[in-house]
Amino acid sequence: MENILDQNLEELQNWMEKNSEKKFRAKQVFDWVYDGIYDFDSMGNLPQGLKSKLASYFYIDIPEIVEAYKSEIDGTVKLLNRFRDGNIIESVIMKYKYGNTICISSQVGCRMGCKFCASTLNGIVRNLSAGEIISEIIAGGAYISERISNVVIMGSGEPLDNYNNIIKFLELVNLEHGLNIGQRHITLSTCGLVPKIYDLANKKLQITLAISLHSSNDEERRKIMPIANKYSIVDIMEACKYYIDMTGRRITFEYALIHGENDAKEDAYELVGILRGMLCHVNLIPMNEVKESKLKKSTNQNVKTFRDILDSSGIEVTIRRELGADINAACGQLRKSYLESHD
Numbered sequence: 001m002e003n004i005l006d007q008n009l010e011e012l013q014n015w016m017e018k019n020s021e022k023k024f025r026a027k028q029v030f031d032w033v034y035d036g037i038y039d040f041d042s043m044g045n046l047p048q049g050l051k052s053k054l055a056s057y058f059y060i061d062i063p064e065i066v067e068a069y070k071s072e073i074d075g076t077v078k079l080l081n082r083f084r085d086g087n088i089i090e091s092v093i094m095k096y097k098y099g100n101t102i103c104i105s106s107q108v109g110c111r112m113g114c115k116f117c118a119s120t121l122n123g124i125v126r127n128l129s130a131g132e133i134i135s136e137i138i139a140g141g142a143y144i145s146e147r148i149s150n151v152v153i154m155g156s157g158e159p160l161d162n163y164n165n166i167i168k169f170l171e172l173v174n175l176e177h178g179l180n181i182g183q184r185h186i187t188l189s190t191c192g193l194v195p196k197i198y199d200l201a202n203k204k205l206q207i208t209l210a211i212s213l214h215s216s217n218d219e220e221r222r223k224i225m226p227i228a229n230k231y232s233i234v235d236i237m238e239a240c241k242y243y244i245d246m247t248g249r250r251i252t253f254e255y256a257l258i259h260g261e262n263d264a265k266e267d268a269y270e271l272v273g274i275l276r277g278m279l280c281h282v283n284l285i286p287m288n289e290v291k292e293s294k295l296k297k298s299t300n301q302n303v304k305t306f307r308d309i310l311d312s313s314g315i316e317v318t319i320r321r322e323l324g325a326d327i328n329a330a331c332g333q334l335r336k337s338y339l340e341s342h343d
């Protein structure tokens with residue numbers, strides 16, 4: 001059995017033909033699924049024979065929302081999604097003036113080992129399939145009963161470590177008969193898997209690439225991000241320039257400010273030296289503290305000084321608004337506490 005959400009239109013059309021059905025049935029099935037009908041029997045305009053064939057070949061895996069938290073302050077919603085094999089992942093829906101943005105996971109757990117991140121504490125369990133990643137958006141939209149117009153792939157997992165499924169997801173999310181979310185409304189965040197950045201650049205997509213940089217020199221970066229032992233900041237910058245050349249898209253650099261680790265004035269000046277002249281934007285993130293880690297959040301003053309140094313050097317910079325502060329849970333933290341309490 002296969003998850004029907006893993007199919008693109010062409011694949012489902014081919015399946016129809018192979019099973020002596022008309023190709024146009026594929027679009028009808030997609031319309032039903034993306035309209036929230038998750039059992040083949042209820043798809044009114046399909047012949048009974050096709051319904052039975054579909055049910056014997058495919059399942060529709062929309063994760064069950066096992067827990068949900070809503071911020072009283074800003075309406076941010078954090079969801080724990082459970083797939084049919086019992087695995088749990090997190091998604092977060094944020095409300096902005098221009099629409100709803102969902103932050104989704106790409107893997108169950110993560111193997112990258114970043115020191116500030118709760119998602120990686122127990123390593124990786126498995127990749128999510130393209131259809132499972134899509135279904136996080138479907139389940140999130142159904143939960144809030146509103147359209148989701150923007151997607152950031154920034155939850156648990158390293159998306160470029162699940163490259164083929166992510167590429168297929170980027171195709172599926174765009175489908176007119178599906179979620180119909182355009183590439184420019186999608187941001188993919190990576191800790192810097194350099195060879196995969198080149199592969200992605202060669203696809204010439206219009207998505208926004210975000211790099212979790214978090215440090216302005218390799219020595220410091222290695223202390224918080226093990227991937228820095230493999231790829232240097234120079235390697236990453238070269239890959240980013242290639243990405244810009246191929247796509248014309250501005251790169252976002254994510255920089256979580258950690259007290260006493262990477263938030264000094266010298267760090268800001270060093271960052272300016274690396275990024276000057278590049279088509280980019282820096283997103284400063286007041287770090288979410290993870291209780292298992294000794295790392296602490298920067299002071300407001302340090303965050304402001306850091307921002308001002310970048311700004312006055314001509315680097316575009318914003319400080320990420322803290323959303324959902326009252327449902328206080330860093331990325332990966334909710335899943336972890338849920339798993340611990342259900343052991």
Ligand code: SF4
Nearest residue numbers: 110112114117120157
């Ligand atoms: S920050 Fe991202 S890449 Fe690093 S461990 Fe967490 S989920 Fe993985």
